Amino acid sequence: MEEALLLWSLLAIPALAGAGSAALRPQKAMLAALIAGVGAWSAAAALACVLVFGRGPAETAFGWLRLDALSAYHLAVMALICFLSTCYAWPYFGEELRRGRLSSRQAGKFCLLWGGSISAMTLVLVSNNLGIMWVGVEATTLLTAFLICLHRSKPSLEATWKYILICSVGVGFAFMGTLLLAVSAKGVRTDPTDALLWTNLVAEAGKLDPIWVKAAFVFLLVGYGTKAGLAPMHNWLPDAHSQAPAPVSAVFSGFMLNAALYCVMRHVPVIEAAPGCEGFATGLLKVFGIFSILVAAAFIVFQRDLKRLLAYHSVEHIGIISLGLSLGGAGAFAALFHTLNHSLCKTLSFFAAGRLGQIFGTHDMEAMRGALKVSPLWGTGIFAGVLALIGVAPFALFMSEFQLVKAAADGGSAVSIILFLVGGSVVFLAALGHAIPLAWGDGGGREKQKAGAMELALVSLPLALLLVLGLWMPESLEAAITGAVGVLTGAGGAAGPPVWGAGG
Amino acid sequence: MPVFIEMLMIVLILLDVVLLGVSRLGAFVRAVAVQGVVLGALTLVANSGNLTLRIAALAAVSMAVKGFLFPVMLERAMRGAGVRREIEPFVSFVTSMAACIVMLGVSLFLGWRLPLPDGGAGMPLVVPAAILTMLTGLFILVTRKKAVTQVVGYLTFENGIYAFGVVAVGEVNAIIEFGVLLDVFVAVFAMGIAIYQINREFDHIDTDHLSMLKG
Numbered sequence: 013m014e015e016a017l018l019l020w021s022l023l024a025i026p027a028l029a030g031a032g033s034a035a036l037r038p039q040k041a042m043l044a045a046l047i048a049g050v051g052a053w054s055a056a057a058a059l060a061c062v063l064v065f066g067r068g069p070a071e072t073a074f075g076w077l078r079l080d081a082l083s084a085y086h087l088a089v090m091a092l093i094c095f096l097s098t099c100y101a102w103p104y105f106g107e108e109l110r111r112g113r114l115s116s117r118q119a120g121k122f123c124l125l126w127g128g129s130i131s132a133m134t135l136v137l138v139s140n141n142l143g144i145m146w147v148g149v150e151a152t153t154l155l156t157a158f159l160i161c162l163h164r165s166k167p168s169l170e171a172t173w174k175y176i177l178i179c180s181v182g183v184g185f186a187f188m189g190t191l192l193l194a195v196s197a198k199g200v201r202t203d204p205t206d207a208l209l210w211t212n213l214v215a216e217a218g219k220l221d222p223i224w225v226k227a228a229f230v231f232l233l234v235g236y237g238t239k240a241g242l243a244p245m246h247n248w249l250p251d252a253h254s255q256a257p258a259p260v261s262a263v264f265s266g267f268m269l270n271a272a273l274y275c276v277m278r279h280v281p282v283i284e285a286a287p288g289c290e291g292f293a294t295g296l297l298k299v300f301g302i303f304s305i306l307v308a309a310a311f312i313v314f315q316r317d318l319k320r321l322l323a324y325h326s327v328e329h330i331g332i333i334s335l336g337l338s339l340g341g342a343g344a345f346a347a348l349f350h351t352l353n354h355s356l357c358k359t360l361s362f363f364a365a366g367r368l369g370q371i372f373g374t375h376d377m378e379a380m381r382g383a384l385k386v387s388p389l390w391g392t393g394i395f396a397g398v399l400a401l402i403g404v405a406p407f408a409l410f411m412s413e414f415q416l417v418k419a420a421a422d423g424g425s426a427v428s429i430i431l432f433l434v435g436g437s438v439v440f441l442a443a444l445g446h447a448i449p450l451a452w453g454d455g456g457g458r459e460k461q462k463a464g465a466m467e468l469a470l471v472s473l474p475l476a477l478l479l480v481l482g483l484w485m486p487e488s489l490e491a492a493i494t495g496a497v498g499v500l501t502g503a504g505g506a507a508g509p510p511v512w513g514a515g516g
Numbered sequence: 517m518p519v520f521i522e523m524l525m526i527v528l529i530l531l532d533v534v535l536l537g538v539s540r541l542g543a544f545v546r547a548v549a550v551q552g553v554v555l556g557a558l559t560l561v562a563n564s565g566n567l568t569l570r571i572a573a574l575a576a577v578s579m580a581v582k583g584f585l586f587p588v589m590l591e592r593a594m595r596g597a598g599v600r601r602e603i604e605p606f607v608s609f610v611t612s613m614a615a616c617i618v619m620l621g622v623s624l625f626l627g628w629r630l631p632l633p634d635g636g637a638g639m640p641l642v643v644p645a646a647i648l649t650m651l652t653g654l655f656i657l658v659t660r661k662k663a664v665t666q667v668v669g670y671l672t673f674e675n676g677i678y679a680f681g682v683v684a685v686g687e688v689n690a691i692i693e694f695g696v697l698l699d700v701f702v703a704v705f706a707m708g709i710a711i712y713q714i715n716r717e718f719d720h721i722d723t724d725h726l727s728m729l730k731g
Contacts, residue, residue: 141692143692143695143696144692144695146696147692147695147696147698147699150699150703151699151702153703154699154702154703154706157706157710158706158709161713164713164717165717166717166718166728167728167729169710169713169714169717169718169726170714170726170727170728170729171729172710172713173663173710173714173723173726174726174729176703176706176707176710177657177666177670177707180670180703180707181654181657181670181673184670184673184674184677187677187696188650188677188680191677191680191681191684191685194685195632195633195684195685196633198633198685199633208692221633223629223630224630224633227630250729251729254729255729
């Protein structure tokens, strides 16, 4: 009973909060109400995660809604990222308001779409039915599209158009994949209505038709991979990330990509357990993962725009997470830990890029030299963010990447390690080359900017978390990730034999 | 009723050829509308053995949305944007036709490699027709200039998926089917709004001019 209430309220609260705050006036009140609403939702999400990690999967609506360790872990990351980003909307749009660039209509639109997209992303996570999960992803695409062109301009409309079109087609591929999976399960179940329930598919994966399963995963990976930003389907990503207002970019990069990758993860245990398909899903994930790392590295070298630079970092890190997943066991553990670290770090970086962009009036890194002088707080934020992104110790991303390399070495995948290290080194040098002048230029004679308490908290909290996690892994987090890996590998899942065990 | 399903699949294939061959925008939009009506009929025929109210409703709604509502919306968007009535592809129509033949070959090959597990007897055209329709949609998306024609490409692509789903998968679940239909509807609606805004900002809807963001 309480599980049902909790799961349904997770879905309802953000949408209601968005709609409710859109009805308020003036803009400040809207943002405050939105922060309160998303805060309440984050608290509910945290409660749900505690329940799931303590007692096991929560289920309701005849098993259509289900929260297990894997989805609960993602929900926890999402709650953290969405709450921080919503708080960040306060100083960010506060500045826009001071400049008269945010009408109450725009603020209302923001609240409505923001709440709606959080609900849609929650739907992706809590759906046990793969069809409904697809509906959630497509709804996320459509709701977030008009957040990109909140400030209407030619480039932002161009980015919106590319985003709607490329992602709708991409997600269409994913739907075809879902249908192919349903065909592969034909004959396994007599009642077709619950054939797409993930729990049923995992339990009966051994009886699926392998040809259709393979075809399904190709479509699913291309489809959800488009939304996740895996190369070569990433073309929409730098445009959308660079044109959207900074809080939106932060959620795009910090969680929306992960939500799409989560959909791929959901299918991995089903595919791997199908007869004769062992190593098929992980093999493809590995190829796409490494390709994404290398493509992103090449584009990072030549970037001039700060937000586009960060967007290509997302492509790189989604590639790293996919590579980790493909290694199974310890690699999957590293990948899921990396998910949290990357999201935290990317949110911080986009926060800083957004505020610095407002201060300098541009995102061109040439023109933004001297960020540390002009705004010590956000200058520190962006520099530390980039350092963490490229994997400098002792930040947590170093730890998860180290674990990943170790898992790859134990599994004997020498080629993956070499390609990963090549990509990583190129990114390291190129990003450092961008970040040092950005932080230590002369500032162009701009005045030093003061920052409020909220801004201080928004920089120090993610940074502190990244540092702490880099040095010490709390037991509860370790248990949570282990539980999630269990779902992925079939060991701790609802049913079915263990499929792609530790090592690789 | 495999015979009727096969006949509808042939109509679907012919409509793909029409979509790739016509040069007038009006005929182009009408072709995709007819495709929507064919899919509605397909929903009824494929489930003729166990025709329930739910399936009839799904057929009616998808026919109304794809065969009537979308074309009207696209017509209005075109009129509002004052676009020229020709399609203006990046490639010639001869190339489009040649591509059509290649895509048909690919679809037939894939259909031969992916035989439907059960109930697929006597329906060898289902998978090829669905794949050809998807490929046609993708081809239109990348080779036609206008935003409106890209929306038609997306719709064609979706039609291919729908055709596959309704015959090969059969009954999934009403909630999913309606959820999907709603999503497609909202997607087209969102594209319509985006076209309107692009038109106001740029004074045209040629997407090859949308090229500011690179690298």
